[in-house]
Amino acid sequence: MAGQSDHELSLFSAEELEFIAEDEIVDIVPNLKMDPLCLISGDFGPFTPQIVTQVPLWLAIALKKRGKCSICPPQWMTVEKLTQVLEVERDSQEMSEHLPFHYVEISRLLFDHARDNIPDAYMVRSLIEDIRDVRFHKVETDLEGFNGRTIAVKIKNLSAMEVNIVRPFIGRALQAFYKHDSSELIPDPERAPDRRPQVAHNAPRRQLRR
Amino acid sequence: MGSRSAEGEQVPLTDEYDALISTTDVELLKRAWRNEKAAPEILRFESDLIIRVREQIELMEETVEEKSTVGTDPLSVSLYQMDLDRTLFLLRSYLRIRIQKIEKYMFHIRKTEELWNRLSKDEKFFTERCTDDLKKHLEESVLSTLPENYQSYERQSVISEEVDMVPEPRLDTFVLCRSKEYLTGIQLEDGPVDDRSKLFEMEPDVLYFICYKSIKPLVESGKIDLL
Numbered sequence: 001m002a003g004q005s006d007h008e009l010s011l012f013s014a015e016e017l018e019f020i021a022e023d024e025i026v027d028i029v030p031n032l033k034m035d036p037l038c039l040i041s042g043d044f045g046p047f048t049p050q051i052v053t054q055v056p057l058w059l060a061i062a063l064k065k066r067g068k069c070s071i072c073p074p075q076w077m078t079v080e081k082l083t084q085v086l087e088v089e090r091d092s093q094e095m096s097e098h099l100p101f102h103y104v105e106i107s108r109l110l111f112d113h114a115r116d117n118i119p120d121a122y123m124v125r126s127l128i129e130d131i132r133d134v135r136f137h138k139v140e141t142d143l144e145g146f147n148g149r150t151i152a153v154k155i156k157n158l159s160a161m162e163v164n165i166v167r168p169f170i171g172r173a174l175q176a177f178y179k180h181d182s183s184e185l186i187p188d189p190e191r192a193p194d195r196r197p198q199v200a201h202n203a204p205r206r207q208l209r210r
Numbered sequence: 211m212g213s214r215s216a217e218g219e220q221v222p223l224t225d226e227y228d229a230l231i232s233t234t235d236v237e238l239l240k241r242a243w244r245n246e247k248a249a250p251e252i253l254r255f256e257s258d259l260i261i262r263v264r265e266q267i268e269l270m271e272e273t274v275e276e277k278s279t280v281g282t283d284p285l286s287v288s289l290y291q292m293d294l295d296r297t298l299f300l301l302r303s304y305l306r307i308r309i310q311k312i313e314k315y316m317f318h319i320r321k322t323e324e325l326w327n328r329l330s331k332d333e334k335f336f337t338e339r340c341t342d343d344l345k346k347h348l349e350e351s352v353l354s355t356l357p358e359n360y361q362s363y364e365r366q367s368v369i370s371e372e373v374d375m376v377p378e379p380r381l382d383t384f385v386l387c388r389s390k391e392y393l394t395g396i397q398l399e400d401g402p403v404d405d406r407s408k409l410f411e412m413e414p415d416v417l418y419f420i421c422y423k424s425i426k427p428l429v430e431s432g433k434i435d436l437l
Contacts, residue, residue, distance in 0.1 A: 019299070037289055037290065039290065040236055041237075062289060152420040152421070163417065
């Protein structure tokens with residue numbers, strides 16, 4: 001029991017992240033006529049052929065699967081925009097802010113279900129992969145800068161999937177630093193009912209990174 | 211139509227921010243679900259929200275039933291069903307995470323008033339039965355055969371000064387969080403004494419990895435979301 005981490009409780013699975021991303025709103029062009037849908041998650045429609053309307057991604061994909069609409073890829077998902085983003089990402093150690101929080105999941109879902117609606121799909125896909133690689137590399141180099149004096153880590157513009165990948169590592173690393181830092185008393189994690197010293201009055205000065 | 215999710219607006223919300231933007235109950239449930247998933251300890255049961263969501267689900271179930279018998283367009287029926295399934299998934303997952311936490315920390319929850327009060331009526335009932343059963347099981351199968359000094363399920367032996375065999379959540383877990391507004395003056399419960407006066411600031415929409423203990427009150431008041 002002791003020493004077991006709680007992380008399996010708090011981690012989101014890739015499917016759960018996709019589930020969350022499916023609530024993002026996209027533009028679709030329906031090719032059928034249908035009354036507005038008054039759903040628990042909101043009202044959408046009415047659907048009229050050739051008239052653009054906004055729906056959550058899951059609804060767009062459901063319609064697309066039945067051949068009832070085409071999905072307009074989001075603005076950032078064009079070769080032009082993505083090329084720019086890639087350049088920015090390569091030029092700076094900072095994460096660029098031009099991509100939505102769920103860009104990995106959204107692009108993945110669109111590639112899987114609406115490939116024919118994405119102009120230059122092949123280019124777009126490889127650009128997104130490049131961006132992912134560059135960004136992930138940056139996260140990795142960032143992590144090298146970690147040290148025991150880190151009390152909190154601030155991350156700007158990290159996407160949901162990236163967060164999910166680094167979460168177990170950062171979480172455990174910080175926790176380990178935290179634990180070893182409180183020099184004398186290492187409270188046994190699972191059973192530390194004793195609200196003893198609020199962890200180390202003598203801990204070295206920690207600073208906020210970045 | 212009663213099943214519209216904008217109903218969240220009619221209910222007085224404690225959080226000003228919520229009142230400003232019209233958030234659907236599904237959105238609120240999603241937030242509660244994420245917070246519950248990410249927090250090491252059990253959070254307050256969102257009873258009002260859950261009641262509202264349950265009502266909406268029931269209404270929607272009736273609507274779907276009705277639509278499919280009347281012979282409405284099967285496409286729209288299936289879309290209603292999908293929406294319903296998504297909400298049901300969120301609700302079930304939310305309740306399940308709570309049960310997992312209860313099962314893990316039941317003795318601790320039962321004897322800690324603050325945590326006990328966070329449970330719903332059903333959860334309290336479940337916890338009571340669970341703790342009673344487990345205690346009985348431990349006693350009957352092992353403890354009763356041990357020497358007298360080692361028969362407590364809470365303590366290693368009678369010499370133990372305090373309860374030392376009851377699992378508790380680790381509040382020093384690092385969690386990932388995001389604030390909706392600019393927050394200043396967060397007291398970090400850590401570091402040297404002279405350093406504690408140094409307050410921590412949070413910018414909106416920036417992610418932070420931080421010790422759960424330090425931001426616990428802000429999670430409880432809804433100022434910070436975990437993710």
